Amino acid sequence: MKNKVAITGNEAVAQAMKQINPDVVAAYPITPQTEVVQIFSSFVSNGQVDTEFVTVESEHSAMSAAIGASAAGARAMTATSSQGLALMFEMVYIASSLRLPIVFPVVNRALSGPINIHCDHSDAMGIKDSGVIQLFSENAQEAYDNMIQAVRIAEHPDVLLPVSVNFDGFITSHALDVLEVLDDDTVKSFVGRYQPEEYLLDAKNPVSMGNFDMYDFYFEHKRQQVAAMEAAKKVIEEVGKEYEAISGRKYGLIDAYRLEDAEMAVVVLNSAAGSAKGVVDELREKGMKVGVLKPRAFRPFPFEAVQEALKKVKAVAVLDRAETFSTLGGPMFADVRTALYDLKNDIKVVNYVYGLGGRDLRLEDVEKVFGDLADIIKTGRADKFVNYLGLRE
Amino acid sequence: MTPFNRNFGQGRNTKAVRLDMNWKELTKAGNIYEPGNAATYETGDWRTIRPVWNKDRCIHCLICWRYCPDASIISTDGKFDSFDYKHCKGCGICASVCPVHAIDMFSEDEIDRREEARKNEE
Amino acid sequence: MATLKELAKVEERFVGGHRLCAGCGHGISVRMVLNAAEDANVVVGCATGCLEVASTIYPYTAWNCSFIHSAFENAGATIGGVEAAYKSLKKQGKLDKDFKFVAFGGDGGTYDIGFQSLSGAMERGHNIVYVCLDNEAYMNTGIQRSSATPMGADTTTSPAGKVVPGKQQPRKDLTAIMAAHNIPYAAQTAISNWQDVHRKAKKAFDVEGPAFINILSPCPRGWRYNTPDIVELVKAAVETRFWPMYEVENGKWKLNYKPKKYVPIEEFLKPQGRFRHLFAPGNEHMIKAIQEEIDNRWLALLERCGETPELPPK
Numbered sequence A: 001m002k003n004k005v006a007i008t009g010n011e012a013v014a015q016a017m018k019q020i021n022p023d024v025v026a027a028y029p030i031t032p033q034t035e036v037v038q039i040f041s042s043f044v045s046n047g048q049v050d051t052e053f054v055t056v057e058s059e060h061s062a063m064s065a066a067i068g069a070s071a072a073g074a075r076a077m078t079a080t081s082s083q084g085l086a087l088m089f090e091m092v093y094i095a096s097s098l099r100l101p102i103v104f105p106v107v108n109r110a111l112s113g114p115i116n117i118h119c120d121h122s123d124a125m126g127i128k129d130s131g132v133i134q135l136f137s138e139n140a141q142e143a144y145d146n147m148i149q150a151v152r153i154a155e156h157p158d159v160l161l162p163v164s165v166n167f168d169g170f171i172t173s174h175a176l177d178v179l180e181v182l183d184d185d186t187v188k189s190f191v192g193r194y195q196p197e198e199y200l201l202d203a204k205n206p207v208s209m210g211n212f213d214m215y216d217f218y219f220e221h222k223r224q225q226v227a228a229m230e231a232a233k234k235v236i237e238e239v240g241k242e243y244e245a246i247s248g249r250k251y252g253l254i255d256a257y258r259l260e261d262a263e264m265a266v267v268v269l270n271s272a273a274g275s276a277k278g279v280v281d282e283l284r285e286k287g288m289k290v291g292v293l294k295p296r297a298f299r300p301f302p303f304e305a306v307q308e309a310l311k312k313v314k315a316v317a318v319l320d321r322a323e324t325f326s327t328l329g330g331p332m333f334a335d336v337r338t339a340l341y342d343l344k345n346d347i348k349v350v351n352y353v354y355g356l357g358g359r360d361l362r363l364e365d366v367e368k369v370f371g372d373l374a375d376i377i378k379t380g381r382a383d384k385f386v387n388y389l390g391l392r393e
Numbered sequence B: 001m002t003p004f005n006r007n008f009g010q011g012r013n014t015k016a017v018r019l020d021m022n023w024k025e026l027t028k029a030g031n032i033y034e035p036g037n038a039a040t041y042e043t044g045d046w047r048t049i050r051p052v053w054n055k056d057r058c059i060h061c062l063i064c065w066r067y068c069p070d071a072s073i074i075s076t077d078g079k080f081d082s083f084d085y086k087h088c089k090g091c092g093i094c095a096s097v098c099p100v101h102a103i104d105m106f107s108e109d110e111i112d113r114r115e116e117a118r119k120n121e122e
Numbered sequence C: 001m002a003t004l005k006e007l008a009k010v011e012e013r014f015v016g017g018h019r020l021c022a023g024c025g026h027g028i029s030v031r032m033v034l035n036a037a038e039d040a041n042v043v044v045g046c047a048t049g050c051l052e053v054a055s056t057i058y059p060y061t062a063w064n065c066s067f068i069h070s071a072f073e074n075a076g077a078t079i080g081g082v083e084a085a086y087k088s089l090k091k092q093g094k095l096d097k098d099f100k101f102v103a104f105g106g107d108g109g110t111y112d113i114g115f116q117s118l119s120g121a122m123e124r125g126h127n128i129v130y131v132c133l134d135n136e137a138y139m140n141t142g143i144q145r146s147s148a149t150p151m152g153a154d155t156t157t158s159p160a161g162k163v164v165p166g167k168q169q170p171r172k173d174l175t176a177i178m179a180a181h182n183i184p185y186a187a188q189t190a191i192s193n194w195q196d197v198h199r200k201a202k203k204a205f206d207v208e209g210p211a212f213i214n215i216l217s218p219c220p221r222g223w224r225y226n227t228p229d230i231v232e233l234v235k236a237a238v239e240t241r242f243w244p245m246y247e248v249e250n251g252k253w254k255l256n257y258k259p260k261k262y263v264p265i266e267e268f269l270k271p272q273g274r275f276r277h278l279f280a281p282g283n284e285h286m287i288k289a290i291q292e293e294i295d296n297r298w299l300a301l302l303e304r305c306g307e308t309p310e311l312p313p314k
C-alpha cells in the first residue's frame, strides 16, 4: 500500500487531485500554483481522469464555474494563489453561503502591492472570514494528505462547505520532498462518490439556488453557516482518524509539538512550523521547556484545542506571516489571544510578524523569539506585544 | 408573528418554509425546493386598472397570452379562458396588443365603487 | 412554426407572482425564450439585476425549473460550470437525463461587468444559450447608464443637465462583438415580432455549442413611456433601424427585417421621457448625431449581410 516518492508540493497536490478524480476542475494559472494546473491538464489530456477541465479566463470565473458545477451536482475543484484568490474573493463568500463543498488548494503567496511572487499568508488571511474551511500544511506530505481529507470534510452532510488547502508557495510548492502517496484504489474508496441531496441536474426535483434573501431570512441562513463551521471541528477530527487508519499518519485540528510540559510556546502555520520544531529540539537539549503549536485548521478556529494545548504555558509567541494593518498585530495573534483570555492564567501572549513577501524565517529568528519569551517570564512583563522578525529596523 | 414578515406580503407559507421557522428549520442556504411557488404570492393587489374580457369580440388568437409579462392570461385548449387576477398587475399590455379590442381596462376604484353601489341597492 | 395555440400548451417556466414592475419587458422576454425550449429539461442561470431580484425573493421562486444565481458579473462562467458538470456526469454515466442551459443577464451584467465572463464562456464553446435582456441601463440600482445606453439618454449617471444633454457616447454593438467570437449562433431580436424571438430562441437551444441572443427589453420605469405601449415602442425601435433584427449563423450574417421606408429616429425617441430633453431648442445637434450614427451602422450592417448598402426611401 505504501509508496514513497520524491516530488514537489505542487506535484503532490496534483497527484491527490488525480486520485480524487473530480468531475469538474476550473482553474487559472498563477505563480506559484501554476504547476498544479499544468500537471492536472496533462492528466486530462492523457485520459488519466474523468474530469471536465474548464480553462476559464480568470479566477473569478474559476470559482464561478466551480460553483455552477458543484450546484449542478458535480464534485468540483479549483486552485489558486495570491492575486487569484483576491480576484476570487467575492465568489469565495458565495461558494460558502451556497454551502457547496468545493475543495481548492491555495498555494500561499504575498498580495500586491508591491507585486511579489513569494510566500506569505496574506492571500489566505483575506478569506479568513468568508465561511470556508482553511487547512494548513507543513510540507508536501501534509498538503497531499489534506487534499484527500478535504473532500470528505467538505462533503460531510453536517458541513457542506468549501475547503481550502493551504501550503507555502515555493517553500513547499516547488521544493522536492520525500513523501508517501496512497494507491489509487485506497483514495478512491476513501473519498467515495459525491451524492448531493439537492442539485440542479435533478430533473425530478428542480431547485432554485442563490435566491434573494431579505432581512427576514438572511440572518438565519448566516447562522446555519456558523453551525456548519462548528460541526466541521468534529468532522475534521473524525476524518483525521479514518485517514490515520489508511495512512498511518495522525491528523487533528492542531499539531501540538512537545507542549506537554512546555513553559513557552510558539504558534505558527505551515512550513515555518517545521523550522520551529527543529529549534525546539535544540533548545530542549539545552534544558529549555519549549514547544510548538501548529494549527492545522485555522478556520474554523479550534480555540478549545488551542486552550487545552496552551493552558499550562507561561508565555506564547504567535508568529503571523501576514499583517492586518490594524496596528494590533497579525490575524492569528488576535484569535490565539482571544482563546487564551478566558483561561485567566495570566499567560503572556506576544506577536511576531515574519516572512512577508517570502523573507526567510531563520533558525536564529525562532531562537530569538524563545529568548524573548524567557525574558518575559523572568520579568513578568511584555511591553511590546507586536514585533517584526527579520526586518531591517 | 415576527415583525420581519414583509416579504411574505400577500404570500402564504410555502410547503417547505413557514414564516416563524428558526434557523435550524429553514431550508439550507436559502434554497427553494418548490419550483414556481411564487404563484402562491399574489401580486394582484398592485393593480390599479383591471383588464376585462369581451367574450363576444375575442377571436382567441392568444396574442395577449404571448405578451403578458406576468403569465396572467389563462388559456385552455388553445383558447382564451380567463385572467388570473391574483397575479395580473394591470399593466394594460394585453389590451394594447389585442388586435380586435376584446380587452378593456377599467379603474379598480371605479369597479369597487360600482360594486358597492350595486350592493347598496340590493 | 408552432402556433400560439400550441405554444400556450407548453408548461409555463416563469410564473406569475414574481415582482418585476407591472409591464416590465423582462417578463415578456423571458417567457418567450423559455417557451421555445418546449418540453426540454432546462437549467436557468441569471446575473444579478431586476430579473433575479424580482423572481427569487425567498421563499418564493418564479422559476418552474432549476435555477441558479451567484453574482452579477459571472452568469457566463456560472452556467458554463453547470454545463461542464452535465458533460462530465453524462460522460461518466452518472446522469441519464438530457438538459438545456440558458443564462439571462441584463445589459449591465452582459455588456459591461459580465463581459469578460461571457466572452470566456463563448470562446470555450460551452453548449449554452446566453440571453441579454437589454433595457439600456442599470435599472436595478436606479437607472444608471451602461455601455448599452443610447446616446442622448437621460440616466441617473448621465443626467440631462444644463451643459451636458444626457449620455454622450453611442451604444456598444455587443451583438456584433459576440458574432466576432465565431460562435455557431448570435442574433438580435425584438419582442414586437414574437415569431422572430421564438424562432431565434429555438435555434439557439438547438444548435450545438454556444449561442447568444440580444433582446431589446424595455423598462417602463427607466425609459418613461406609457406602459401599455411596449410593443409599439419596440416596433418603432426596429422601424427606425435603431434595433435591427439580424442573425449570424456559422459566420453568415443575415438581416431578418428591412423597413420599407425611412422612419426618422424621433419616432422612437419621442414617446420616451429619457429623451425628452433632446427635443428642447438647442439640442437639435444631438438628434442629428444620433440619426447619423444609426444610418452609418445600418449601412455597415447591410454590407455585412450582403445587402445593397442603401438607406430606405424617405
Ligand SMILES: Cc1ncc(C[n+]2csc(CCOP(=O)(O)OP(=O)(O)O)c2C)c(N)n1
Pocket (backbone or CB within 6 Å): C048, C049, C050, C051, C072, C073, C105, C106, C107, C108, C109, C110, C133, C135, C136, C137, C138, C139, C140, C141, C146
Ligand atoms: C460586483 C457588483 N457590482 C455592483 C452591483 C450592483 N448592481 C446590482 S444589479 C446592477 C445593475 C443591473 O443592471 P442590468 O444588468 O442592466 O440589469 P437590469 O436590472 O437593468 O435588468 C448593479 C449595478 C453588484 N450586485 N455587484
Ligand code: SF4
Pocket (backbone or CB within 6 Å): B057, B058, B059, B060, B061, B062, B063, B064, B065, B080, B097, B098, B099, B100, B101, B102, B103
Ligand atoms: S388578444 Fe384579444 S382576441 Fe386575442 S385571445 Fe386575447 S382577448 Fe382574445
Ligand code: SF4
Pocket (backbone or CB within 6 Å): B051, B067, B068, B069, B070, B071, B072, B073, B083, B087, B088, B089, B090, B091, B092, B093, B094, B095, C023
Ligand atoms: S394587464 Fe398586464 S398583467 Fe394583467 S393580464 Fe394584461 S398583460 Fe397581464
Ligand code: SF4
Pocket (backbone or CB within 6 Å): C019, C020, C021, C023, C024, C025, C026, C050, C054, C135, C139, C140, C218, C219, C220, C221, C222
Ligand atoms: S425597474 Fe424596469 S427593468 Fe426593473 S423591474 Fe421595473 S420595469 Fe423591469
Ligand SMILES: [Mg+2]
Pocket (backbone or CB within 6 Å): C106, C107, C108, C133, C134, C135, C136, C137, C138, C139
Ligand atoms: Mg439593464
